[in-house]
Amino acid sequence: METAIEVKDLVVHRGKKPVLHGLSCQIPRGSVTGLLGPSGSGKTTLMRAIVGVQIVKSGTVTVLGKPAGDKELRRRIGYLTQAPSVYADLTVRENARYFASLYDGVPKSQADEIVADVGLADQANQLVGTLSGGQLSRASLACAMVSKPDVLVLDEPTVGQDPVLRDELWKRFRDLANAGSTLLVSSHVMDEANRCDRLLLIREGRLIADATPAAVKAEAGHDDLDEAFLTLIRAREKAVV
């Protein structure tokens, strides 16, 4: 399978503290990859490095054959930050249309469609500042997906969403991957991990697992992903000691 994102020996320091210690992984094109790990494990930092907004100490990140952050990539990549980043004093539709207008050949109608896709059709004319927390993060998600980018990096897109909506969002992610996009989605929720093609588990800036959900379960000998990860982490710690 073709590789969309390749990370090699990535070292990132934030302040004086090392956050990623020589992390390497490959993400295949047209897939949904789940990025899992506790808070502070380096998920967001890895995503920022892939998007090209993170200063890296050493190592390389290649996205679609170009170094991360390359000018050429800016029209092919979409990024959802963990905190919603939309304009509170614009309506949902105005936000989506503005972000759509930054890309060549993305019509307004596509912005309106995406707003409906994330379940905000009824709130399209509402100011973003008046939305609930869950609606706000979906408005932000709409702006990240609006250009239907080749690579979509989503930092906790489904936090605080109701289960029905979460299910629908995951179907949308799957549709995008089926259409050829590459998605990297971070999450805390293990039942979401089961919906990914591949899983990356990171802990304290190191990769613990990089495999399909089935392979992770098989290796750990657990059918439950939570348990499986726990087993892998313990095995790893023993190996290090």
Place this chain on the structure above:
Amino acid sequence: MKPRILGNTIQRILRQLRHDRRTVGLLLVVPVLLLTLLYYMFPDPKLPLVPPVFDRVGLVMLGIFPFVIMFLITSIAMLRERTTGTLERLLTTPLGKLDLLFGYGIAFGFAAAIQAAIASAVAYWLFDLDTAGAKGLVILIAIANAVLGVALGLFCSAFARTEFQAVQFMPVVVVPQILLCGLFVAREEMAGWLQAISNVLPMTYAVEALQEVGKNADPTGLMWRDLGIVAGCVVVALVLAAATLRRRTA
């Protein structure tokens, strides 16, 4: 810079402003209220040979208000872009740094043009402001000054992490310029070192340009030079602001 993205960014900023009716109201009304205070502070001497103080002070204020107000709203608007993460998101899109900076300059410059037109209209027709030169030049200088405020606001917002800090830049950046621009004490009467400071502050030139319009029927060379200096400062401030926008951060 891409004209389409620049145009859409200008529209977006104006749309944000339009949704905020109270800010629009304040932008348009506050200068007029302040001019009114000023007008009644200096009663008309009604002596044929003594020009009313308002002709001198009111004229200069038409240049100072847009500078102060645009500096404040721009530094807060840009700080919001930074703190809410929209800036980081924008910098991952095809938008260029100059699209964003010129977007703010042009959008707020447009708002300032309306503000300056209303304030000047009130000053001329309600308060009988008298200038030897053209009213249009007064408005032009006021707009240039507003854009200067925008450019400095864009630059200074990089040094503030919170809104509390951002508003503190107002006294730091704006007040010395008002004190030393020649409004309170004529520049020639200032101590040498104060004059030296005054010489490097852009507001000095904007005020001098306005005074030239007040005194002379036709635009003078000095006025055009001063306007050129203000425009030059705008460009320098925008370039410095562009240098503070980093696509990659730690």
